[in-house]
Amino acid sequence: MSQRPLNVGLIGGGKGAFIVQPHQRAINSDGTRRVTAGALFPDPKIAMEEAAKWPYPITGYPSYDDMITAQAGLPNDKKLDYVLIVTPNHVHFDPAMKALKAGIPVFCEKPLTVNLEQAAELVKMVHKTGIPFGVAHTYLGHWTTRFSRAIVRSGLLGEIRWVDSYYIQGWLATKLEDTGQQQASWRVNPKLAGASGCGGDIGTHALMQLRFLTGLEVTELSAQLEAFVPGRKLDDHFTIYCKLNNGAKALVRASQICIGHKNDLGISVNGTKGSLRWRQEDPECITVSLMGQPDRVYYRGCVVPNDGFLKDMPADLMAEPVIPPGHPEAFHDAFARLHRCFEADVRKWKATGKPMHIDGSKYANVEDGWMGIAFIETCVKSAKKKGLWTKMPRKI
Numbered sequence: 536m537s538q539r540p541l542n543v544g545l546i547g548g549g550k551g552a553f554i555v556q557p558h559q560r561a562i563n564s565d566g567t568r569r570v571t572a573g574a575l576f577p578d579p580k581i582a583m584e585e586a587a588k589w590p591y592p593i594t595g596y597p598s599y600d601d602m603i604t605a606q607a608g609l610p611n612d613k614k615l616d617y618v619l620i621v622t623p624n625h626v627h628f629d630p631a632m633k634a635l636k637a638g639i640p641v642f643c644e645k646p647l648t649v650n651l652e653q654a655a656e657l658v659k660m661v662h663k664t665g666i667p668f669g670v671a672h673t674y675l676g677h678w679t680t681r682f683s684r685a686i687v688r689s690g691l692l693g694e695i696r697w698v699d700s701y702y703i704q705g706w707l708a709t710k711l712e713d714t715g716q717q718q719a720s721w722r723v724n725p726k727l728a729g730a731s732g733c734g735g736d737i738g739t740h741a742l743m744q745l746r747f748l749t750g751l752e753v754t755e756l757s758a759q760l761e762a763f764v765p766g767r768k769l770d771d772h773f774t775i776y777c778k779l780n781n782g783a784k785a786l787v788r789a790s791q792i793c794i795g796h797k798n799d800l801g802i803s804v805n806g807t808k809g810s811l812r813w814r815q816e817d818p819e820c821i822t823v824s825l826m827g828q829p830d831r832v833y834y835r836g837c838v839v840p841n842d843g844f845l846k847d848m849p850a851d852l853m854a855e856p857v858i859p860p861g862h863p864e865a866f867h868d869a870f871a872r873l874h875r876c877f878e879a880d881v882r883k884w885k886a887t888g889k890p891m892h893i894d895g896s897k898y899a900n901v902e903d904g905w906m907g908i909a910f911i912e913t914c915v916k917s918a919k920k921k922g923l924w925t926k927m928p929r930k931i
């Protein structure tokens with residue numbers, strides 16, 4: 536007999552919030568998860584109005600406190616199996632902590648929190664409870680990202696010595712926040728976004744691609760955080776030169792003032808035997824370059840293991856593509872893959888009743904979230920000292 540779909544509650548997402556739309560489509564994509572409840576806005580009246588206007592029936596709550604508290608009185612098949620937090624950055628910590636204390640798994644948008652102290656508290660709570668916790672670094676959900684990870688971590692490129700990981704946009708090339716545009720307004724407000732604008736918003740994605748593909752960590756960095764738009768309170772251009780724990784170097788860079796660039800996330804991983812390149816705006820393929828050989832271009836859905844370069848690829852990875860090549864998966868499917876993997880861990884946790892350790896191989900875990908905040912805070916410290924080389928804090 537089929538298992539019942541998991542019940543998912545939304546925290547945030549009302550009044551036209553962008554990021555909730557791909558998430559809710561992803562949650563409902565397989566028929567094994569469904570959005571059933573929401574606390575969609577800080578104002579209780581608007582929260583209930585937004586729930587009433589939701590495209591399909593959900594139970595609305597005036598606040599996330601009300602939604603979390605209500606779970607104790609519901610029958611098991613009506614309780615939330617996990618919550619998704621899609622609020623601005625400053626409202627990540629409180630609902631996440633309250634959900635964990637109530638025994639509810641959490642999938643949270645990045646960055647994890649607005650400071651390292653809060654991030655550390657969440658890590659400690661997850662370690663204490665063993666409740667599944669994920670951080671929504673979208674681009675880890677692309678099949679080609681996972682394929683790239685398998686290539687790099689298997690040593691096929693040799694010893695990694697240089698990585699260029701970037702995320703370039705142009706939507707904040709003017710002072711859009713002065714127009715009242717909702718997405719811009721909170722992202723450039725230090726009280727809502729944290730200590731870094733561009734870095735916290737998209738630089739953390741570039742960092743996560745580097746760490747996820749290579750397994751390497753930043754040990755020391757020299758940072759330049761710049762605001763090119765006059766009067767902007769947070770950085771809109773983010774350039775970080777990094778030392779990695781294997782002795783390699785890396786550039787983690789992001790910008791929101793490069794006109795013509797949309798969501799240009801990409802990575803180049805360069806080793807002693809070859810290089811690998813991937814771009815989010817062309818997400819169905821990767822390019823591998825080997826010395827003295829033509830480039831190898833691999834497309835999702837037509838990868839053949841043991842082709843003279845590839846070795847044995849993980850069976851679960853090779854089984855993942857479900858549509859033929861040439862029919863692009865792209866952004867929404869990346870979200871769906873993240874929720875699919877989180878669902879599997881939630882079901883395992885519920886079935887066993889045992890504390891879980893999320894290893895970060897399928898989606899970012901709470902420790903990855905902590906690392907993103909540690910990186911941002913270290914970048915801010917370095918930038919304030921004109922790019923002084925600054926060591927990263929020890930992993931928690």
